[in-house]
Amino acid sequence: MSLALACRGISKRYAASGTSPLTVLRDVDLTLHFGRLSVLMGPSGSGKTTLMRIASCIAAPDAGEVTVMGRTVAALSPKERARLRARHFGFAFQEPRLFDALTAIENVLVGLAISGHVGADATRRAEQALAMTDIVDRATSYPRELSGGQKQRVALARALAGERGILFCDEPTASLDAAAARDIAALLRRLVESHGCAALIVSHDRRFLSVAHEGFSLQDGRLAALDTEGAGA
Amino acid sequence: MVPSHLRLPLRFVLRIFLHHRWRVAATVAGIATASLLILVQASFFFGFRDAVTAVPLRAKADLWVAASGFRYFDLTRQLSDRDYYQVIRHPAVVQATPLVARFAEWRRPDGGQELVQVIGFPLEADIDLPWNLPDEQRGALGLPDTAVVDAIYRDKLGLTDRDLSAEILGRRVRIAGTTTDIRSFSTAPLLFTEYRAAQSYGWIFGDQFSYLLVRLVPGSDLESTRTGLVALGNGELDVMTPAELADKTTAYWMRTTGAGLGLATGIAVALLIGSSIAGLSLHTMIQHYAEEYVCLRVIGASFPFVAAILVAQALLFMASASGIAVILANVLSRQIRAAGGTTLLPGWVSLATCAVLVAIGVAMALFSAHRIIIRAEGAAR
Numbered sequence: 001m002s003l004a005l006a007c008r009g010i011s012k013r014y015a016a017s018g019t020s021p022l023t024v025l026r027d028v029d030l031t032l033h034f035g036r037l038s039v040l041m042g043p044s045g046s047g048k049t050t051l052m053r054i055a056s057c058i059a060a061p062d063a064g065e066v067t068v069m070g071r072t073v074a075a076l077s078p079k080e081r082a083r084l085r086a087r088h089f090g091f092a093f094q095e096p097r098l099f100d101a102l103t104a105i106e107n108v109l110v111g112l113a114i115s116g117h118v119g120a121d122a123t124r125r126a127e128q129a130l131a132m133t134d135i136v137d138r139a140t141s142y143p144r145e146l147s148g149g150q151k152q153r154v155a156l157a158r159a160l161a162g163e164r165g166i167l168f169c170d171e172p173t174a175s176l177d178a179a180a181a182r183d184i185a186a187l188l189r190r191l192v193e194s195h196g197c198a199a200l201i202v203s204h205d206r207r208f209l210s211v212a213h214e215g216f217s218l219q220d221g222r223l224a225a226l227d228t229e230g231a232g233a
Numbered sequence: 234m235v236p237s238h239l240r241l242p243l244r245f246v247l248r249i250f251l252h253h254r255w256r257v258a259a260t261v262a263g264i265a266t267a268s269l270l271i272l273v274q275a276s277f278f279f280g281f282r283d284a285v286t287a288v289p290l291r292a293k294a295d296l297w298v299a300a301s302g303f304r305y306f307d308l309t310r311q312l313s314d315r316d317y318y319q320v321i322r323h324p325a326v327v328q329a330t331p332l333v334a335r336f337a338e339w340r341r342p343d344g345g346q347e348l349v350q351v352i353g354f355p356l357e358a359d360i361d362l363p364w365n366l367p368d369e370q371r372g373a374l375g376l377p378d379t380a381v382v383d384a385i386y387r388d389k390l391g392l393t394d395r396d397l398s399a400e401i402l403g404r405r406v407r408i409a410g411t412t413t414d415i416r417s418f419s420t421a422p423l424l425f426t427e428y429r430a431a432q433s434y435g436w437i438f439g440d441q442f443s444y445l446l447v448r449l450v451p452g453s454d455l456e457s458t459r460t461g462l463v464a465l466g467n468g469e470l471d472v473m474t475p476a477e478l479a480d481k482t483t484a485y486w487m488r489t490t491g492a493g494l495g496l497a498t499g500i501a502v503a504l505l506i507g508s509s510i511a512g513l514s515l516h517t518m519i520q521h522y523a524e525e526y527v528c529l530r531v532i533g534a535s536f537p538f539v540a541a542i543l544v545a546q547a548l549l550f551m552a553s554a555s556g557i558a559v560i561l562a563n564v565l566s567r568q569i570r571a572a573g574g575t576t577l578l579p580g581w582v583s584l585a586t587c588a589v590l591v592a593i594g595v596a597m598a599l600f601s602a603h604r605i606i607i608r609a610e611g612a613a614r
Contacts, residue, residue, distance in 0.1 A: 058531060058610055078610060079535065086533025097528035101252035102245070113241045114534045159532070 003070075004166050004198035005032040007055050010064035011221075012047070024050050025061070026221035032166060032198040037189055039201045039208040041226065042218035048202045049170055051218065055200060056089055056168045057081040068166070086115045090159030090197075094171040096151040098143040104154045105130060105139040111158035129161035130154070132191060149180030156187070160195060167192070167199040174204070185211050242541040246549055253521075260518045261554045264590070267510035268558030269565075271586050272578060274503035276566040278496045280577035284418035285486050285493075286479035288334070288352060293361040294446035296459060297478045298329075303471040305485035306334065306478060307350065307419060311441040312470075319465045320445050325453035326462075330358040331442035333428060335435025336421060340400040341391030348421040349382075349390070349401070353431015360446055363425040365412040373410030374427050384411040385573045386422035401434040416575045418486070447472075504589075511590050512597050515550055519543060519601045523608075526601075530609035540602040547594030555587040 012025040024047035032038055032055075042048050053059040055066060057073050058081075066073045068088060073081060085091075090111075098107045108126040112118070117125055130136040135153040143151055152172060159167055169188065173181035189211040192199045201208050209215050215226030250257050289297065289306055298320055300310035312331075320329045333353035338346050354362055356374055363381050366373070373381055382390065390399065390408075397408040406426070417423055424434075432439055449458055455474070462472045473481070487493035519526075526539055563583070566576040 056531075078606075082530070082533050082535055084533075085531070086535075089533065091528070091532045093528065095524070097525050099245075099249075099522065099525050101249045106248070110241070110245070110529070111532055114529065114532060114538060118241065 001033045001035065003031060004034050005055060005069070006030070006067045007051070007061075008065050008067075010051065010054055010061045010066070012050055012054065012059075012062050023221050025054075025218075028064070028218075028221070028223045030055060030200075030216065030223060032200055034165065034198050035192060035196050036213040037192040037199045037201065037211065039203060039212040039215045039226075039228070040218060041203060041206070041209075041215065044204075046218045047221060048218050051223075052168055052170060052200060052202045056091070056166075057084055087162075088165050090156075090161075090164040090167045092152065092155045092159045092167070092169040092172045094174040096143070096155035098151055098154060098158075100143045103140045103142055104135065104146070104157075107143070107154055108158045108161050112162050115162040115164070117162050125161050125163075126157070129157035132160060132195070133157040133187060147180070148176050149183060152176065152180070152184055153187070156184075156191070160191065160197070165197050167197050169199065169201045169203075171203055171205075172201065173207070181205060182207060242538070242545045245542055246545040249522075249546065250549060256518065256521070257550075260514045260550060261557070263514035264511045264550060264554030265557040265561070267507035267514070268555045268586060268590055269562055270510075271500070271503045271507040272558055272562035272583065273565060273576075274496070274500040275582050275586065276562060276569075276576040276578040278500045279579055279582060280416070280566075280570065280575040281418055281486070281493060281496050282483055283577045284416045284575040285482050287415065288362070288423070289475050289478040289482065291361060291364050292332070292446055292475070293359065293448070294330075294475060295449045295455065296447040296462070297473050297475060298445040298447060298462060298466075299443070299471045299473070299478075301466075301469050301471050303473070303478075303481065305482040307336070307482070309334070309443050311437055311443060312445060313442075314440040316466065316470065317442075317445060320447060320462055320470075323458065323461050323465060325449050325458040326447055327450045328358075328448040330354060330360050330446040330448075331428065332360075332444040332446055333431035333435050333437070334443040335431070335437065337401050337424075337434045337436070339390055339406075339424070342393075342396045342399055343391050345391060347390055348419075349424040350417060350419065350421045351401075351424050351426060351431045351434045353426050353428045353435070354446075355428045358446075363412050363415065363423075365414050366410055370410035374425070376407075376409060378405050378407055378430060379409035380406050380424050380426040380430070381410040381412060382408055382422050382424050383415040384413055385416070385571075387411070389422065389573075402436060404430075404433055406430075406434070414570070416570070416573070418492075418575050508589070508593050511551070511554070512593050515547055515594055515597050516601065518550065519546065519598070523605070526605045527609045530605055536602060536606055539605055540599055543598035543602050544595055547598035548591060551591045551594035552587070555590045559583045559587060 007030040010025050010028040013021040013023045015021050040048050054061045105126050108129055109122055112122040130139050133153040133156045135150055173184050185207050209228050212228045215228040217224045217226050300312055303309055335351050337349055337351050339349045340346055373379055392408055399406055459472045563578055566578040569576040
């Protein structure tokens, strides 16, 4: 079980006008391993998304250090951090954020182009990614022709295509019905195991505790471990 | 051949164009309307400038000599034969042609009156007046009491195919030729005629005229000749190049008449409003995908990648919209001019307007790309 990403001693404060600065993360440690699905839970405003943005090198912490596959990211420029994200990270959000003028496979191809894959090789990889997320039969459909769950599968395909090793999902089931949410949660577990990637799911959805290998709760800026049903699997 | 790294952004933008037909049509229509507003205002302004400077810029002359205190072409104190002999004495002057430019009352065949601007010159002079006259009518002014006027003013002057004659100050005048596309901003048609007839129509003495059109000995120095001519005139002469005369005339009409200033203000306001509308129309289209572009940055798209998509979008929108506007504006400008208006849309103005709009579009695209990067990464910093 090799280490994919580590956050050590992460702190983050936000300046709020008229009030004292708000500390959302206090000395937080978080590690992600390849082949493991981690879920991060907590009430609204607890700093879950902030921690994910820091872990995924979108935002910088006030204190602490992030290392990705052994490489410290603090010294990287925004351009280098973007390149790191393009090569190694996949993202899925509450809203799939697909371009409605492009078909499912073209949306995946955009993600691949960002990580440097173009041409026939990119098309092959896009088809593989869509197959992994069980949506390859709708490859030429436009987003408006897909259900919420199907769109999220396309978004996951875009996140995984190009052999990205670390997957970040921010409330991926929040806008889905119960059945679709259950499917997506199961799919994520399957993808992590078959693909061997590391995944961090930020969610309110307790269903993820049944599929995650490890769970964390963020409260008052501090991280605590949660029991997960999938830990022993 | 399109470079490989630009293929996807271009393809992407083309897909947006095809997919959002109505939205794209509305955006292109908005930008085209804004561009049309700019171009139509510009055509009125350049038409005005062309009309008030037509004779100074068309007549063949190295220098124009006028009585001191010159303000604008249409109205000036008269020079006399004495001035002619002073000017022709200068060793660098090879030719000095007197020109009459006077307003006169034209009595129509039906008894009505119109104001005309009489332009008179010796027929043997090589000064390229009038222009746009068919070759077969070149000899028209050689007959007594004849004049040439633009075809567009035939109705205004009460001329018919059967009756081409009228009177100026009780003296008969017959239209023996018609030019095309010579417009007057003052609404008084330019009436080209023989020098002596013009003096008569303009009610000035036989030794008086309005300007001297000076040609110089090839290779002579223009500035020193000008200084010499001014000195010869003992401060009674203004000596200008055609461009200076045109600029002074334009400036006079601009400053002292509301019309010129109105046109200049109109073009400035049109540029401001048109640019704003064009920029906002494009911005709205870009904003339609703002969250998706932010998403692209989050998943690792570089600034050039995002910028390439937005710039390609801007180029396509601005180029197509301003292209439509240029075609419409040219058609409109020509129709107005054909109906007697003073519109003119030079090709460089159309190109410059397109270039300004494309530049605004590219600037808007780069600004939006920068905002997307800030939105993706700045909020949580």
